Amino acid sequence: MSATYMVVEPNNGDLDMRPAPNAYEIGELxxxxxxxxxxxxxxxxxxxxxxxxxAYVQQLAVSHWRDGRPPLVCGIFETQAMTDDVREHLASSLLLDKPGGGRGVFRYYDPRVYSHLCWILRSSQxxxxxxxxxxxxxxxxxxxxxxxRFDVVKHEKLAVTGEQYRQIARIALVRGALEPLRAAGIRIPQDLPRFLDIQLHKAEQYGxxxxxxIPFALHGVLVAPNFDRHPKLQSILARSRETPYAEAVAQWGDEDWQRIRQECARHPLA
Known part of the structure; x- marks a missing residue:
């Protein structure tokens, strides 16, 4: 028989269930x-x-979202397992093994993180x-x-590759890049977070x-995927230690970016 639970982030507010019956607190993970x-x-x-x-719990989550507050109700889930087993597994999942050794705290339960795991992790992971x-x-x-929805996996801990670990570490930057796009009313395709991550990775490689x-990644979305290979950009990137990237391109206008977009489209640069 399935039971229903929820994961709450108490640092994001008080859980007031009234007028619904109080949820039974199992304890911290x-x-x-x-x-x-x-x-x-x-x-x-x-x-x-x-x-x-x-219904009340869902209403509470929506209320926090509409107010622009961080999520209090992070996840609602079903399971047929014993409570102690559920608590132990979800708690242990908070620690993610680093491929090179050591462990990091993994806030997988936070919907702002969880929503990106579908493009980072395989279904089995x-x-x-x-x-x-x-x-x-x-x-x-x-x-x-x-x-x-998941098929139950018992006694197996998530293991990630080095690249997946770095992608998880970049989620905050991906979210930061998505914010101005959403604020501008731009539709967010399903594959855009992955594409932004690719651009952010390139930005890291350029040092x-x-x-x-984030400005670099947004230009990769709004100008051209290969915009960084344009000679003008290569010149800017080569001097990024002396002049920060965003400062160097701040004086460029729409005509400059349009010219780069057109030239990248006519002459794909490797």
Whole structure:
């Protein structure tokens, strides 16, 4: 028999269930290897009156999204596993093994992170991450409810490649690049986050400072994928240590970028 739970980020607000019945608090998702995370870890709750609680919980998540607040209700999920098994797996998943050794804290449960994992991880990896979870529901950054279903994977821990680990580390930058596009009313295709990540990776390889990587990635979207191979850009990139990228191109107007776009389209540059 399936039970319904939710993961809450208490640092993002107080969970006031009224007028619905209070959810039963299971406790923090603290990995046994990192007891120091107690007090800052997400909290697991069980919905024991789903028919009276679920609609309110969803309404609460939407309210936070409309107010522009970080998510309080991070994920609602179903499982047939015992509560202790669920808690242990979700807590242990907060630690992600680095391919080169060591571990990092992995906020996979945060919908602002989770929504990007579908293009970073394989389906089998996502299933390993979620373990006993059979269905995970979350509110994405556009205000739409998304649902992922899984076959249960027991006693398997997520392992990622070096490139996947770096992609996960770049999620915050991908999100930062998406914000001005959404604010401008630009439609966000499903593959755009992956494309932005490619451009951000190139920015890293050019040695651009973090504050210059998002402008660079946006130019890759708005001008041309290979815009960085244009001679004018190559000249700017070669001097990026002396003059930051964003400062160097700040004086360029629409005509300059249009010329670069046209030349890149006529003469694809390797």
């Amino acid at each position: 603290v990995p046994s290897e990192r007891p120091d995370l107690e007090g800052v870890a997400p909290v697991l709750y069980r919905l024991e009156h789903v028919e009276r609680q679920l 996502l299933a390993a991450l979620m373990g006993p979870v059979t269905r995970w529901t979350y509110l994405d950054e556009t205000g739409d409810w998304q649902e992922a 651009l400072a973090v504050e210059d990587q």
